[in-house]
Amino acid sequence: MTPQPNTPAVTTPNTMTGAVVEKQIGKYNVVVDRSKCISAASCVAIAPKVFELDEESLAVVISQDGNDDDTKLLAAQSCPTAAIIVTDTESGEQVWPPK
Protein backbone atom coordinates (compact mmCIF):
# COMPACT_ATOMS: atom_id res chain seq x y z
CA MET A 1 0.00 0.00 0.00
CA THR A 2 1.32 3.42 -0.93
CA PRO A 3 -1.04 5.93 0.57
CA GLN A 4 -0.69 9.49 -0.47
CA PRO A 5 0.43 11.76 2.36
CA ASN A 6 -2.24 13.45 4.38
CA THR A 7 -2.65 17.11 3.74
CA PRO A 8 -4.29 19.59 6.08
CA ALA A 9 -7.71 21.02 5.37
CA VAL A 10 -7.49 23.61 2.65
CA THR A 11 -7.76 27.22 3.71
CA THR A 12 -8.12 29.92 1.14
CA PRO A 13 -7.46 33.58 1.86
CA ASN A 14 -10.37 35.57 0.57
CA THR A 15 -10.16 39.34 0.30
CA MET A 16 -13.46 41.15 0.83
CA THR A 17 -13.62 44.86 1.27
CA GLY A 18 -10.04 44.97 2.36
CA ALA A 19 -10.45 42.38 5.09
CA VAL A 20 -8.80 39.00 4.88
CA VAL A 21 -11.27 36.22 5.62
CA GLU A 22 -10.09 32.67 5.92
CA LYS A 23 -12.46 30.23 4.25
CA GLN A 24 -12.14 26.54 4.97
CA ILE A 25 -13.06 24.24 2.11
CA GLY A 26 -13.97 20.98 3.76
CA LYS A 27 -12.33 19.07 6.53
CA TYR A 28 -12.11 15.64 4.92
CA ASN A 29 -8.87 14.43 3.44
CA VAL A 30 -9.01 11.53 0.98
CA VAL A 31 -6.27 9.04 0.17
CA VAL A 32 -6.38 6.22 -2.39
CA ASP A 33 -4.91 2.85 -1.49
CA ARG A 34 -3.80 1.96 -4.99
CA SER A 35 -3.17 -1.67 -4.09
CA LYS A 36 -6.93 -2.06 -3.59
CA CYS A 37 -8.10 -0.01 -6.60
CA ILE A 38 -9.76 -2.13 -9.33
CA SER A 39 -10.50 0.76 -11.69
CA ALA A 40 -14.24 0.61 -11.13
CA ALA A 41 -14.18 4.42 -11.34
CA SER A 42 -17.17 4.92 -9.06
CA CYS A 43 -15.19 7.64 -7.24
CA VAL A 44 -14.56 9.43 -10.53
CA ALA A 45 -18.24 9.25 -11.41
CA ILE A 46 -19.31 10.73 -8.07
CA ALA A 47 -16.52 13.20 -7.33
CA PRO A 48 -14.88 13.95 -10.68
CA LYS A 49 -13.14 17.06 -9.36
CA VAL A 50 -11.37 15.10 -6.66
CA PHE A 51 -10.55 11.79 -8.35
CA GLU A 52 -9.44 10.69 -11.76
CA LEU A 53 -7.94 7.54 -13.26
CA ASP A 54 -4.27 7.79 -14.16
CA GLU A 55 -2.43 6.13 -17.04
CA GLU A 56 -2.55 2.82 -15.16
CA SER A 57 -6.33 3.20 -14.81
CA LEU A 58 -5.96 3.53 -11.06
CA ALA A 59 -7.65 6.25 -9.05
CA VAL A 60 -5.61 9.25 -7.94
CA VAL A 61 -6.54 12.36 -6.00
CA ILE A 62 -6.25 15.44 -8.16
CA SER A 63 -7.63 17.92 -5.63
CA GLN A 64 -8.83 17.82 -2.05
CA ASP A 65 -11.29 20.65 -2.54
CA GLY A 66 -12.84 19.95 -5.94
CA ASN A 67 -15.99 18.51 -4.39
CA ASP A 68 -17.53 18.98 -0.96
CA ASP A 69 -17.03 16.67 2.02
CA ASP A 70 -20.33 14.84 1.62
CA THR A 71 -19.55 14.06 -2.00
CA LYS A 72 -16.03 12.91 -1.13
CA LEU A 73 -17.41 10.61 1.56
CA LEU A 74 -20.05 9.24 -0.81
CA ALA A 75 -17.36 8.57 -3.40
CA ALA A 76 -15.34 6.66 -0.81
CA GLN A 77 -18.35 4.68 0.38
CA SER A 78 -19.27 3.74 -3.17
CA CYS A 79 -15.88 2.18 -3.84
CA PRO A 80 -16.46 -1.59 -4.17
CA THR A 81 -13.10 -2.40 -2.55
CA ALA A 82 -13.01 0.36 0.09
CA ALA A 83 -9.82 1.68 -1.48
CA ILE A 84 -10.45 5.27 -0.41
CA ILE A 85 -9.58 6.36 3.11
CA VAL A 86 -11.27 9.48 4.45
CA THR A 87 -9.78 11.30 7.41
CA ASP A 88 -11.23 14.19 9.37
CA THR A 89 -8.36 16.68 9.46
CA GLU A 90 -9.81 18.46 12.49
CA SER A 91 -10.09 15.45 14.75
CA GLY A 92 -7.51 13.27 13.01
CA GLU A 93 -9.99 10.39 13.00
CA GLN A 94 -10.51 8.05 10.12
CA VAL A 95 -14.06 8.58 8.89
CA TRP A 96 -14.09 5.86 6.21
CA PRO A 97 -13.79 2.91 6.14
CA PRO A 98 -14.95 2.49 9.75
CA LYS A 99 -12.20 1.03 11.93
Next chain:
Amino acid sequence: MPNPPQVMTARLSEREVLNAKFTQYRFELVLPTKIHFQSGQYVSMSVDPAGHRRSFSISSTPENDHGFDLFIDVEPHGMGVQYLENLQFGDTVSVLAPMGQFVVQSEDPTVPLVFVASGSGVAPLRSMLYDQLQKHGENRKMTLFWGLRHEADMCWTDDLKSIVASHPNITFHPTISRAMDEWPLCRGRVTDCLTVHEVDVTAEYYICGNQQMILDTIAVLVARGVPEGKIFHEKFY
Protein backbone atom coordinates in the same frame (compact mmCIF):
# COMPACT_ATOMS: atom_id res chain seq x y z
CA MET B 1 -20.82 8.38 -22.21
CA PRO B 2 -22.92 7.09 -19.27
CA ASN B 3 -24.99 9.59 -17.32
CA PRO B 4 -23.46 10.77 -14.03
CA PRO B 5 -24.81 9.01 -10.93
CA GLN B 6 -27.20 10.68 -8.53
CA VAL B 7 -28.75 9.75 -5.21
CA MET B 8 -32.12 8.08 -5.77
CA THR B 9 -34.81 6.75 -3.50
CA ALA B 10 -36.64 3.63 -4.60
CA ARG B 11 -39.32 1.42 -3.11
CA LEU B 12 -39.32 -2.38 -3.00
CA SER B 13 -42.27 -3.50 -5.10
CA GLU B 14 -41.56 -7.15 -5.90
CA ARG B 15 -39.48 -9.98 -4.55
CA GLU B 16 -39.46 -13.21 -6.51
CA VAL B 17 -37.58 -16.20 -5.18
CA LEU B 18 -36.53 -17.88 -8.44
CA ASN B 19 -34.88 -20.86 -6.76
CA ALA B 20 -32.75 -21.61 -3.71
CA LYS B 21 -29.84 -19.62 -5.15
CA PHE B 22 -31.34 -16.61 -6.92
CA THR B 23 -33.90 -13.99 -5.95
CA GLN B 24 -35.08 -11.17 -8.16
CA TYR B 25 -35.99 -7.81 -6.67
CA ARG B 26 -37.97 -5.04 -8.31
CA PHE B 27 -37.65 -1.45 -7.10
CA GLU B 28 -39.85 1.42 -8.25
CA LEU B 29 -38.34 4.89 -8.15
CA VAL B 30 -39.75 7.44 -5.75
CA LEU B 31 -37.36 10.35 -6.17
CA PRO B 32 -36.51 11.03 -8.91
CA THR B 33 -39.18 9.09 -10.74
CA LYS B 34 -37.06 8.08 -13.72
CA ILE B 35 -33.62 6.63 -14.24
CA HIS B 36 -31.62 6.99 -17.44
CA PHE B 37 -29.12 4.18 -17.45
CA GLN B 38 -27.38 2.00 -20.00
CA SER B 39 -27.58 -1.76 -19.96
CA GLY B 40 -24.68 -3.16 -17.96
CA GLN B 41 -24.66 -0.41 -15.33
CA TYR B 42 -25.23 -0.97 -11.64
CA VAL B 43 -26.63 0.69 -8.53
CA SER B 44 -24.67 1.30 -5.35
CA MET B 45 -27.06 0.71 -2.46
CA SER B 46 -26.64 1.97 1.08
CA VAL B 47 -27.07 -1.14 3.23
CA ASP B 48 -26.52 0.10 6.76
CA PRO B 49 -26.59 3.32 8.76
CA ALA B 50 -22.78 3.35 8.97
CA GLY B 51 -22.61 4.04 5.25
CA HIS B 52 -21.62 0.64 3.87
CA ARG B 53 -22.72 0.21 0.30
CA ARG B 54 -23.07 -2.77 -2.00
CA SER B 55 -23.03 -2.77 -5.78
CA PHE B 56 -25.77 -4.61 -7.68
CA SER B 57 -26.02 -4.84 -11.46
CA ILE B 58 -29.33 -3.88 -13.02
CA SER B 59 -30.89 -6.84 -14.82
CA SER B 60 -33.81 -4.95 -16.37
CA THR B 61 -33.60 -2.86 -19.52
CA PRO B 62 -33.32 0.94 -19.82
CA GLU B 63 -36.68 1.05 -21.59
CA ASN B 64 -38.23 0.38 -18.21
CA ASP B 65 -37.08 3.71 -16.80
CA HIS B 66 -39.29 4.02 -13.71
CA GLY B 67 -37.46 1.40 -11.71
CA PHE B 68 -34.90 -1.36 -11.86
CA ASP B 69 -34.57 -5.10 -11.27
CA LEU B 70 -31.77 -6.76 -9.35
CA PHE B 71 -30.81 -10.41 -9.70
CA ILE B 72 -29.25 -11.58 -6.47
CA ASP B 73 -27.27 -14.67 -5.53
CA VAL B 74 -28.43 -15.20 -1.95
CA GLU B 75 -25.95 -17.94 -1.08
CA PRO B 76 -23.09 -15.75 0.14
CA HIS B 77 -25.59 -14.21 2.56
CA GLY B 78 -23.41 -11.21 3.18
CA MET B 79 -24.37 -7.75 4.35
CA GLY B 80 -26.06 -6.81 1.07
CA VAL B 81 -28.17 -9.95 0.82
CA GLN B 82 -29.26 -9.70 4.45
CA TYR B 83 -30.24 -6.08 3.94
CA LEU B 84 -32.36 -6.98 0.90
CA GLU B 85 -33.96 -9.95 2.66
CA ASN B 86 -35.01 -7.81 5.59
CA LEU B 87 -36.77 -5.25 3.41
CA GLN B 88 -40.56 -5.20 3.58
CA PHE B 89 -42.70 -4.33 0.58
CA GLY B 90 -42.97 -0.57 0.41
CA ASP B 91 -39.70 0.03 2.23
CA THR B 92 -37.46 2.56 0.55
CA VAL B 93 -33.78 2.25 -0.23
CA SER B 94 -31.16 4.83 -1.15
CA VAL B 95 -29.06 4.13 -4.21
CA LEU B 96 -26.45 5.93 -6.25
CA ALA B 97 -27.22 5.29 -9.88
CA PRO B 98 -26.46 4.77 -12.65
CA MET B 99 -22.93 3.56 -11.97
CA GLY B 100 -20.26 1.89 -14.06
CA GLN B 101 -18.86 1.85 -17.56
CA PHE B 102 -19.55 -1.77 -18.42
CA VAL B 103 -21.81 -1.00 -21.37
CA VAL B 104 -22.05 -2.18 -24.98
CA GLN B 105 -19.37 -0.35 -26.94
CA SER B 106 -20.47 -0.79 -30.53
CA GLU B 107 -24.00 0.06 -31.52
CA ASP B 108 -23.27 -1.28 -35.02
CA PRO B 109 -25.55 -4.32 -35.36
CA THR B 110 -23.11 -5.98 -37.76
CA VAL B 111 -20.73 -6.43 -34.80
CA PRO B 112 -21.82 -9.62 -33.01
CA LEU B 113 -21.99 -9.66 -29.23
CA VAL B 114 -20.95 -12.54 -27.01
CA PHE B 115 -21.94 -12.53 -23.34
CA VAL B 116 -20.09 -14.78 -20.92
CA ALA B 117 -21.41 -15.06 -17.36
CA SER B 118 -21.15 -17.21 -14.30
CA GLY B 119 -23.78 -17.19 -11.58
CA SER B 120 -25.42 -13.85 -10.89
CA GLY B 121 -22.94 -12.24 -13.27
CA VAL B 122 -25.58 -12.81 -15.91
CA ALA B 123 -27.57 -9.83 -14.54
CA PRO B 124 -25.97 -7.00 -16.57
CA LEU B 125 -25.61 -9.26 -19.60
CA ARG B 126 -29.29 -10.13 -19.56
CA SER B 127 -30.03 -6.42 -19.63
CA MET B 128 -27.67 -5.97 -22.57
CA LEU B 129 -29.15 -8.93 -24.46
CA TYR B 130 -32.75 -7.76 -24.13
CA ASP B 131 -31.84 -4.14 -24.80
CA GLN B 132 -30.02 -5.05 -28.00
CA LEU B 133 -32.90 -7.27 -28.99
CA GLN B 134 -35.29 -4.36 -28.55
CA LYS B 135 -33.02 -2.07 -30.58
CA HIS B 136 -31.94 -4.36 -33.38
CA GLY B 137 -34.33 -7.30 -33.40
CA GLU B 138 -32.91 -10.08 -35.54
CA ASN B 139 -30.24 -7.88 -37.09
CA ARG B 140 -27.60 -8.44 -34.42
CA LYS B 141 -26.05 -11.81 -33.71
CA MET B 142 -25.75 -12.48 -29.97
CA THR B 143 -24.58 -15.45 -27.95
CA LEU B 144 -24.93 -16.02 -24.23
CA PHE B 145 -22.70 -18.43 -22.33
CA TRP B 146 -23.98 -18.87 -18.78
CA GLY B 147 -22.19 -21.05 -16.29
CA LEU B 148 -23.96 -22.43 -13.22
CA ARG B 149 -23.11 -25.10 -10.69
CA HIS B 150 -26.34 -27.14 -10.68
CA GLU B 151 -29.25 -27.55 -13.08
CA ALA B 152 -31.51 -26.47 -10.23
CA ASP B 153 -29.77 -23.06 -10.30
CA MET B 154 -31.11 -22.35 -13.80
CA CYS B 155 -33.77 -19.67 -14.04
CA TRP B 156 -35.44 -17.55 -16.71
CA THR B 157 -35.41 -20.83 -18.65
CA ASP B 158 -38.75 -20.31 -20.38
CA ASP B 159 -37.86 -16.74 -21.37
CA LEU B 160 -34.49 -17.75 -22.74
CA LYS B 161 -35.89 -20.76 -24.58
CA SER B 162 -38.58 -18.55 -26.05
CA ILE B 163 -36.25 -15.90 -27.41
CA VAL B 164 -33.88 -18.51 -28.80
CA ALA B 165 -36.81 -20.22 -30.50
CA SER B 166 -38.18 -17.02 -31.98
CA HIS B 167 -34.90 -15.28 -32.86
CA PRO B 168 -32.44 -17.13 -35.11
CA ASN B 169 -29.76 -14.57 -34.24
CA ILE B 170 -29.68 -15.61 -30.56
CA THR B 171 -27.68 -18.56 -29.27
CA PHE B 172 -27.69 -19.73 -25.67
CA HIS B 173 -25.15 -22.08 -24.11
CA PRO B 174 -26.04 -22.98 -20.52
CA THR B 175 -23.12 -24.76 -18.86
CA ILE B 176 -23.43 -26.80 -15.69
CA SER B 177 -20.32 -27.64 -13.69
CA ARG B 178 -21.93 -30.33 -11.51
CA ALA B 179 -24.49 -31.66 -13.95
CA MET B 180 -26.53 -34.82 -13.54
CA ASP B 181 -25.81 -37.63 -15.99
CA GLU B 182 -28.83 -36.76 -18.11
CA TRP B 183 -27.79 -33.12 -18.67
CA PRO B 184 -27.59 -32.91 -22.49
CA LEU B 185 -25.61 -29.70 -22.94
CA CYS B 186 -22.19 -28.35 -21.95
CA ARG B 187 -20.59 -29.55 -18.73
CA GLY B 188 -17.83 -27.98 -16.74
CA ARG B 189 -16.97 -24.35 -16.36
CA VAL B 190 -18.03 -21.73 -18.82
CA THR B 191 -14.45 -21.59 -20.08
CA ASP B 192 -14.72 -25.28 -21.01
CA CYS B 193 -17.79 -24.44 -23.04
CA LEU B 194 -15.93 -21.60 -24.78
CA THR B 195 -13.16 -23.94 -25.84
CA VAL B 196 -15.49 -26.34 -27.69
CA HIS B 197 -17.73 -23.83 -29.46
CA GLU B 198 -16.91 -21.55 -32.32
CA VAL B 199 -15.31 -18.27 -31.28
CA ASP B 200 -16.04 -15.29 -33.49
CA VAL B 201 -12.97 -13.03 -33.50
CA THR B 202 -14.99 -10.16 -34.98
CA ALA B 203 -17.38 -10.06 -32.00
CA GLU B 204 -17.26 -7.97 -28.86
CA TYR B 205 -17.07 -10.05 -25.68
CA TYR B 206 -18.67 -9.04 -22.39
CA ILE B 207 -17.71 -11.02 -19.28
CA CYS B 208 -19.20 -10.92 -15.82
CA GLY B 209 -18.48 -13.30 -12.98
CA ASN B 210 -15.99 -13.75 -10.21
CA GLN B 211 -12.46 -12.48 -10.69
CA GLN B 212 -10.89 -15.87 -11.47
CA MET B 213 -13.62 -16.67 -13.98
CA ILE B 214 -12.97 -13.34 -15.71
CA LEU B 215 -9.22 -13.96 -15.89
CA ASP B 216 -9.72 -17.52 -17.14
CA THR B 217 -12.22 -16.41 -19.77
CA ILE B 218 -9.96 -13.66 -21.05
CA ALA B 219 -7.10 -16.16 -21.31
CA VAL B 220 -9.23 -18.60 -23.32
CA LEU B 221 -10.53 -15.90 -25.64
CA VAL B 222 -7.11 -14.39 -26.27
CA ALA B 223 -5.65 -17.85 -26.90
CA ARG B 224 -8.40 -18.41 -29.47
CA GLY B 225 -7.54 -15.20 -31.28
CA VAL B 226 -9.95 -12.64 -29.87
CA PRO B 227 -8.20 -9.25 -29.68
CA GLU B 228 -7.92 -8.01 -26.07
CA GLY B 229 -9.45 -4.70 -27.15
CA LYS B 230 -12.71 -6.49 -27.91
CA ILE B 231 -13.00 -8.02 -24.44
CA PHE B 232 -14.84 -6.08 -21.74
CA HIS B 233 -15.62 -7.08 -18.17
CA GLU B 234 -17.33 -5.76 -15.07
CA LYS B 235 -14.75 -4.93 -12.45
CA PHE B 236 -16.53 -5.13 -9.13
CA TYR B 237 -17.61 -8.78 -9.14
